[in-house]
Amino acid sequence: MAKAPLPVSPLAPKGGFPELPRIDGVRFASGAAGVRYQNRTDVMLVEICAGASVAGVFTRSSTRSAPVLDCERKLAALTESSDQGFGIVVNSGNSNAFTGRAGDQTVEAVTAEAGRVLGIPAAHVFSASTGVIGEPFAPEKITHILAELAGKLDADGADGAARAIMTTDTFPKGATETLTLSGHEVKIAGFAKGSGMIAPDMATMLAYVFTDAAISRAALQSMLSQATKRSFNAVTVDSDTSTSDSLMVAATGKAGNPQIADLDSTDAKAFYAALEAVLKDLALQLVRDGEGATKLIEVQVTGAANDADADRVARAIANSPLVKTAAAGEDPNWGRVVMAVGKSGAVADRDRLTIKFGDILVAENGWVSPDYREEQGAAYMKQQELRIAVDMGLGMGAATVWTCDLTHGYISINADYRS
């Protein structure tokens, strides 16, 4: 494990980790428990005030991890309001996935200890673990540090928490929005981790978002599920789906706005838009930190027979190793886009397809565009952010998916992760 740290992705946001506002009712702590890594933090603890609403979405993998199964059960058992607060405990270095019954017991012990140090029931403590799959994970690996973390909880600790949950990430990922709801200023702030095993159905990713908005748990869960489709579920680094994906949102209600319960209200729509913006920002940062990534690629499909077909085409393009290596090589190889459309399984008519790289019309009517010149495409591909647009010419179906290129960096990182 004495590997040199990976260089920061060239696609990292220029400004670095954003300054996240304090969210009234939420405090963070992080520390180095020594789960696997040396000389870095690897556990975060979050305390959320009583009366908060919490919501979550998780990987649908049939081999999902013990913490994910535990979170699902606890969320399902929650009633709308509670006079007790919530806790979140997350470690990096071991995913506690495929660890059998012992893995379940570890989650029980860890969340019990976190509940004890926070003074809340274990049923209110959500956990996540990220790292290597299938290694035994004794609870003592992290329980020994929880009391210490509880003693240093800090409303300004989000930055440190975001760093503690990183694995192969090359930069911590944060995003924030501020809006006004019925005259009350409301803040949303979140952070995420993830860089490999990022795929259609969630991602190897953990994301935690906090807001001081007052919103019912049902409304929050509904908004979260919807916004996930357009953000985390629309990014793919390598088509591999993690066993640990978890995205949770907690709303403390401290902003004082009238509680949002009706999804059709003006406040609900405004809050949804801001929530989706934060999630999309975080999701794109995952792609920007895609293992080995040097290009951010937006794949936009329009004119498909229906939305499902558009999504199928967009993912076929975004997951194609040949499209992704062409991007890495700055090769305007639109033939590989045609190939991906063809293999997607969506209804397609060669002679109605239109393909653009950015604003450059590359192909139309089943053939290369008469005005297209290879030099144009080659110049376009040198950009760091690319857009591949495909119009199927058939109907109104549309979808957008984000991905990154496939480079030697991906191979180096993943052919050598455990050694």
Place this chain on the structure above:
Amino acid sequence: MAKAPLPVSPLAPKGGFPELPRIDGVRFASGAAGVRYQNRTDVMLVEICAGASVAGVFTRSSTRSAPVLDCERKLAALTESSDQGFGIVVNSGNSNAFTGRAGDQTVEAVTAEAGRVLGIPAAHVFSASTGVIGEPFAPEKITHILAELAGKLDADGADGAARAIMTTDTFPKGATETLTLSGHEVKIAGFAKGSGMIAPDMATMLAYVFTDAAISRAALQSMLSQATKRSFNAVTVDSDTSTSDSLMVAATGKAGNPQIADLDSTDAKAFYAALEAVLKDLALQLVRDGEGATKLIEVQVTGAANDADADRVARAIANSPLVKTAAAGEDPNWGRVVMAVGKSGAVADRDRLTIKFGDILVAENGWVSPDYREEQGAAYMKQQELRIAVDMGLGMGAATVWTCDLTHGYISINADYRS
């Protein structure tokens, strides 16, 4: 295009290209037309005697190439017997895919000229093109050489033909079987090309198989379709499906065996077994020449709820970039196998899964096996040929898929193919 030739794959068959027997009724020629490559052959012409049965299977891509569309139409229009022979003309260097109406006209002109030089109708000439997608392809690029090729047709020319159709292949691929049907010796000999864009639904691959067996066209087509499922459709290099995949078989009937028409006859079963063996040999050679491959990986799934689920799991493992990079790094990272099972969409129960690397029991009952030691797995992964076996513990569904590892070589080849 002044790139150094790729080194021969370390997985290439040790004996080199096999000595293919003459197939009575079939002659081959190859030559250098200069389609794209310099200093190498790039066109093959095959002449098949009158009375032969021909059969074919092709890519199902919705953006399939002009030659594929033409072959499909011509095969569908054939009647059982014919007093005129057949021809096959194939070029490398340009795939004539996504080339619009002009591409169709090129196929028409090429097959017409091939028919003229062979003295048969164009309706009996099948063609294929492999290489870059989307580049205009004038028929003159190859028609100029066809008369010359017709003049040097040779029953021993299969080796040269196999070389003329290569693209990124690092070795030519051939296979042969001999069997006795009702006292008559029957030979099957074939060759194939393909190395990248190899995927579930056929592959970027061309394969031509010849036999002197007497067999009806209907029986031959039926056997070919069945055997394709267990050979070419069970290999995957990079999950990308070509627009040009074509596999054709021609049976000349010169062996003198009683014609096979009943699929349940003893002769039919013997012939099917030999045909499947040739196709499987060729298909595995494609994987052995997978772009950048250093390991051949057999993924064997048993105990699934049904065959379709088994296939889903096997392909999820075989196409996972994380499983494939782990193999490249000789990392016994069975957690990634668990991940792939989980994302496959197949019914799975963590606590019933069994995973083996070769004969080594790695995981069972939802956890790492108590007897497994990491050193065993690490030693196993150093082998050139690996077997990953997953038993789902649920039912009788089974499937086997072959793939290769994902290495720096794949990136180098594909990030730079057109430049």
